[in-house]
Amino acid sequence: MTTATTEKREFQTEVKQLLHLMVHSLYSNKEIFLRELISNASDAADKLAFAALEDDSLYENDGDLRIRIDFDEKKKTLTVTDNGIGMTHDEVVSNLGTIARSGTAEFLQQLSGDRQKDSRLIGQFGVGFYSAFIVADKVEVRTRKAGMAPAEGVFWSSEGSGEFEVGQVEKAERGTEVKLFLKKEEKEFLDEWRLRNLVSKYSDHISVPVMMEVRDYEAEAAEKGDDEDKKKVEPKYKLEKINTATALWTRDKSEITEEEYQSFYKHISHDFNEALTWSHNRVEGKLNYTSLLYVPSKAPFDLWNRDAQRGLKLYVQRVFIMDDAEQFLPLYLRFMKGVIDSNDLSLNVSREILQNDKTVSSLKTALTKRTLDMLEKMAKKKPEQYQQFWDEFGQVLKEGPAEDFANREKIAGLLRFASTHTADETQNVALKGYVERMKEGQKAIYYVAADSHNAALGSPHLEVFRKKGIEVLLLSDRVDEWLMGHLNEFEDKPFQDIAKGELDLGDLEDEEEKKKHEETDKAFESLTAQIAKELEDDVKDVRTTHRLTDSPACLVVGEHDMGAQMQRLLEAAGQQVPASKPTLEINPEHPLVQRLNSETDEARSRELISVIYEQARLAGGDGLKDPAAYVKRINKLLLDLAG
Structure with a gap:
């Protein structure tokens, strides 16, 4: 494998910052680098399988997808290799040298300064490749895109500082090889059992087999035989699959432990936190599918980005089709994670076909109901756990009644x-x-x-x-x-x-109260007319009210008008708000209103009317048109009161 001339390039500023933090700050959970590299390799294998549905020549006569881990104690190198989709020169520069889709900027904004907490963010932001520099002084990548000529391989190298090298390389096999030159103090990752345990912990459930050369103790024992004097035998090795590589969702529920369910969730979601709950179901009938749905315990950083990638992992007859298949759950359930595998979808299905397929629509209906049933069950049987869910995702669930009319009552109950x-x-x-x-x-x-x-x-x-x-x-x-x-x-x-509107408490008020209210309304007709004339530019109407006990007045919008909170939100967003005036309701029992009713000085009446109206605006959360004038009026009244 020969390398042509390489060129040096600088990382983007954000990537430099990230690499510095990776190397100097995020040591508390350094073992996750292997999980991230294996996950990337698994994704590359899945992408090749999907692309090969339309062009099986991409397999290049090698359809056995696999990941391989190699380590060399003498050279202190650890290598993760896959025969997946591979990358072109431009993809290498984009994915490994810039922010691209890695979420680096958002990652940096979320850092808290706590090493243990910050290290858990790595998987959530898709910056996993960079975690290699936690344990390595230098990282080399050799890759070739499936379907391209061996001479079109790409070489990439960096010591994790300010720059990287990229160039052309001859590479006979498709896929990607990531070689880590480990730091002196990281020799633990050159131990067979340590690596096996890490694969078992983080990557045991990925569908692609992870291969590694391991000691063949049986072969060594056979060579030694019964000869007690034969003290030393040269170490022997064999290539072995070190993960189960079974699609967990295809197994029987009774055979899967809670630990396995949680481990699989962490693998597919890149979340270090455990799931709150899950639902694993196999359905046979009009629709034939298997689903494994998880409710996370923590909201992702991009929860409020409605355009962010979301959805379930889609498989058809155990063949990977796509990540983030958003067609199977409505937008208000975008926090859900999981897998769906259906035999009813065509193997050559595309995104466009999925969006219009009647089967997809039926699956969406079924999976939405399944999710809402999960939440309903949690709310009923584990209210504390449901409260934890609500605190994280409640505001997103509130989008449901507007988006999902069929399930509006069910969502309302949640x-x-x-x-x-x-x-x-x-x-x-x-x-x-x-x-x-x-x-x-x-x-x-x-x-x-x-x-x-x-x-x-x-x-x-x-x-x-x-x-x-x-x-x-x-x-x-x-x-x-x-x-x-x-x-x-x-x-x-x-x-x-x-x-909103006039308050009618109906049967909550007795006849005596209603009669008293009518008498009061009549007694204050003159005052309400006076106030209405004074405030004709600001209010639609003025009336007495019996909804107040302590305040002199309040503002009420029309029953069918936009609420004050929504008006302020739209105005803050720069949108035009439909013109409408509120109604001012005054409390006839309040001393200030009674004083106004008996006031004979016209100038003071106008001052009192303005103060009552402006106080009502403030109590309702609205700002004042002229705060200085309001303060001046209040000060004048206080001085008059003080004599």
């Missing part, structure tokens, strides 16, 4: 909220529990939306509900008001935003 009956801002109130606690005569599920939990908890609209002991859901996630626009009812109980 939602969790904070409420006036919880001790803190923890979202642990289920709608079913809320309905069971509803007051006699209560016909609606009440909620209030705000920009934060404290803002919701402090909303003046809650005052009458506190007085009557009626539970109200406190919504403070950005997605909440959008969610409620698609969630009209639960168990035949409609949702009601207490900050």
Whole structure:
């Protein structure tokens, strides 16, 4: 294998930073480098199998895909070789010399400074190749793309500093060879049993066999025989498969241990954390498929990137088709990991065919139901575990009612909220529990939306509900008001935003209260008309209210208008908000309102009206048009009060 002239290039700045951190900071979990290199080799084998479905000449008369590990104690080298898809010159430069799709920048942003925690990020960000420099002074790569001529091989080399070499090399076999020149202190990775244990720990379930030359003690014993005087026999070796290389999902559930399920999850997800739960099913009938679905315990860094790669690993009759097959689960379940293997999909299936195939649509329906059933079972039998799931993925699940009409009621049962009956801002109130606690005569599920939990908890609209002991859901996630626009009812109980429209408590108010309210409304007709005239540019209407007990006033949007929280979100995003004015409701029992009702000085009346209106804006989370004028008015009133 001869190498032509190579050229030197510099790494991108972010890669330099990453390599420095790899070498100097992330030592606590250094053994993961082998798992990452084997995973890359396995992916290369899977990609070749997929490409060869359309062009089997890519196998080059060698269809036995495999990975090989070799180590040389004298030269202190460890080599991982595969006969997978291989890389071209441009792919080598792109994948090994730049950020490309490695997620390096995001990885650097997530570092906390804690070695143990930071080292666990490696697998999550796809920067696994660079982890080789944790244990190696130098890394060499020789690769050739399947289907290309031997002379078109590529050589890459770096000592993990600021630059790398790349050039052309003669390579007879397709695939990639990664050779690590290990540091002096890393000789543990030149031990056969240490390497076997690492493969068993991290890569035992990959479908490609991992081969390694191991000591053949039986052959040595046979050569020695019964001759006790024959003290020394030359070491003998044999090439042996050191992983089980069985597709775990094809095995019977009863034969698989929990440890094996967790190990397989870590392999397919590149996640160091264990899964919360999983569901392994084989279905035969109209559809024939096997699925193994996992619910992660931690959210990935790119959870909120709706365009990020996601989905299940797809196999057809145990033949790998693609990673990240997103067609089998809706977007609001994008956190799920797993494998699906179906005999009903054609082997030459493409992404375009998958998107329009009726079988895929049926599989999506079945897998979505399976996932929701898993979550429902967890919520019922392991509420603490479900709370852990909700804290990580709850906001994503809230996208469900808008995206999946067929399962809207089922998703609603999985939602969790904070409420006036919880001790803190923890979202642990289920709608079913809320309905069971509803007051006699209560016909609606009440909620209030705000920009934060404290803002919701402090909303003046809650005052009458506190007085009557009626539970109200406190919504403070950005997605909440959008969610409620698609969630009209639960168990035949409609949702009601207490900050929208006129408040009607129905049977929760007695006839005497209603009669008193009517009398009060009539007594304050003159004042509401005066305020409406003064604020005609800012409010649609002014009326008395009985939803307030402590505050002088509050702002209410129309029943069918966009909520204040959604308006502020759209404005912050630079989008145009439909023009609408709120209604000002005043509390006739409040001393400030009563003082205004009896005020004869027109100038002071205008000052009081402005203060009451601006306070209502602040209490509702809105900013003031002229904060300085508000402060000036407050100071003037305080001075008048002080004489």
